[in-house]
Amino acid sequence: MGETELLSTGDVATRLGVSRQHVVNMCDRGEVEHVRVGKHRRVPAKEVNRILGSDPVLTREQERSLWLHRALLTPLMTSPDEVLDRARANIERWRAEHRSDGMTVRYLDAWERILEEGLDAVLDTLLSTAPEACELRQNTPFAGVLDDTTRVQVLRSFKHYWEREHDAA
Structure with a gap:
């Protein structure tokens, strides 16, 4: 997974083992970096790595x-x-x-x-x-x-x- 790759909230949810809605909520609370593509949120792959512990910086x-x-x-x-x-x-x-x-x-x-x-x-x-x-x-x-x-x-x-x-x- 490339660091610059943009993932759907569903893909992020699957990789983190949480619900898609939880990822959406994290985006809305500013806990996860994301961009809007039309009406959809897209999360950089580096955010998944950060959340999974490869980047220990806390939000x-x-x-x-x-x-x-x-x-x-x-x-x-x-x-x-x-x-x-x-x-x-x-x-x-x-x-x-x-x-x-x-x-x-x-x-x-x-x-x-x-x-x-x-x-x-x-x-x-x-x-x-x-x-x-x-x-x-x-x-x-x-x-x-x-x-x-x-x-x-x-x-x-x-x-x-x-x-x-x-x-x-």
């Missing part, structure tokens, strides 16, 4: 998510049972709200397995820059764990960091 959204999840370290270290129970409750609630044959169930199943493996597995996933971990963090069961004040502080800090490190370049 802005992936790095933002990583910052938010790093902020979970304090609650996880001070009251791990409470935080993990909240994540399990979120999974249970979301499972009842989503189609059993949709993509969401794959993420819920993956998080359930990680939670069952214990705190070390959770921490590895929360802090990893691997493509799979980045994808899982976009579908996190830890919603609502950080209080609003902490969340806003983390997001402000990230914004300043990103502007200083990336926008200036």
